[in-house]
Amino acid sequence: AQKITQTQPGMFVQEKEAVTLDCTYDTSDPSYGLFWYKQPSSGEMIFLIYQGSYDQQNATEGRYSLNFQKARKSANLVISASQLGDSAMYFCAMREDDRGSTLGRLYFGRGTQLTVWP
Amino acid sequence: GAVVSQHPSRVICKSGTSVKIECRSLDFQATTMFWYRQFPKQSLMLMATSNEGSKATYEQGVEKDKFLINHASLTLSTLTVTSAHPEDSSFYICSAGRGLAGGPGTDTQYFGPGTRLTVL
Numbered sequence: 001a002q003k004i005t006q007t008q009p010g011m012f013v014q015e016k017e018a019v020t021l022d023c024t025y026d027t028s029d030p031s032y033g034l035f036w037y038k039q040p041s042s043g044e045m046i047f048l049i050y051q052g053s054y055d056q057q058n059a060t061e062g063r064y065s066l067n068f069q070k071a072r073k074s075a076n077l078v079i080s081a082s083q084l085g086d087s088a089m090y091f092c093a094m095r096e097d098d099r100g101s102t103l104g105r106l107y108f109g110r111g112t113q114l115t116v117w118p
Numbered sequence: 119g120a121v122v123s124q125h126p127s128r129v130i131c132k133s134g135t136s137v138k139i140e141c142r143s144l145d146f147q148a149t150t151m152f153w154y155r156q157f158p159k160q161s162l163m164l165m166a167t168s169n170e171g172s173k174a175t176y177e178q179g180v181e182k183d184k185f186l187i188n189h190a191s192l193t194l195s196t197l198t199v200t201s202a203h204p205e206d207s208s209f210y211i212c213s214a215g216r217g218l219a220g221g222p223g224t225d226t227q228y229f230g231p232g233t234r235l236t237v238l
Binding site: 037042043044045046047091105106108109110111 | 152160161162164167209211213227228229230231232234
């Protein structure tokens with residue numbers, strides 16, 4: 001079974017609007033970490049935000065926030081006030097055993113291509 | 119934030135030659151580095167986990183003799199694609215795991231800018 005599922009191959013949003021990128025995950029490990037990365041056309045992977053499975057509050061980093069719903073196993077990324085420069089591929093990723101082995105491998109979803117239009 | 123570099127950024131080679139890609143953590147020591155491969159418009163696929171001073175751990179289906187990984191120091195890991203063929207053409211990305219800083223779960227993997235390999 002897929003550990004990370006991103007069901008939106010592409011999303012479009014108008015500049016200055018908010019957009020939500022979906023991510024669901026599958027794990028039986030009680031300790032895990034969830035990540036979002038942005039990959040522009042240049043190819044580099046840019047770390048955006050992290051949420052630990054034991055964190056009580058949703059993570060926020062500037063215009064990025066992670067809507068963490070543990071019971072639903074979802075970790076949606078919300079980008080507020082979209083900018084043209086936000087156009088990129090966005091990947092959701094998970095690392096299991098987050099407290100025991102913080103350097104473990106990441107499992108990636110297929111990604112969502114976000115296009116911001118003026 | 120942490121910086122990871124990769125060299126070269128692009129390489130074009132003839133079929134049958136070997137290509138070495140370097141991954142360096144510039145401002146921290148990385149006991150673990152990861153090598154990923156990404157085909158166009160697809161996700162990242164983990165190829166192997168590289169641990170400093172020990173043998174790399176390869177994912178199922180990845181040929182160890184074809185993709186040689188060396189992690190000789192805490193700041194450098196290399197991936198050598200031996201006897202490259204056109205089907206090896208891809209985008210190769212490394213990431214470096216930073217040690218605990220600030221508590222469990224607060225560290226993450228930082229990615230290099232990637233190397234685009236084209237085998238003619």
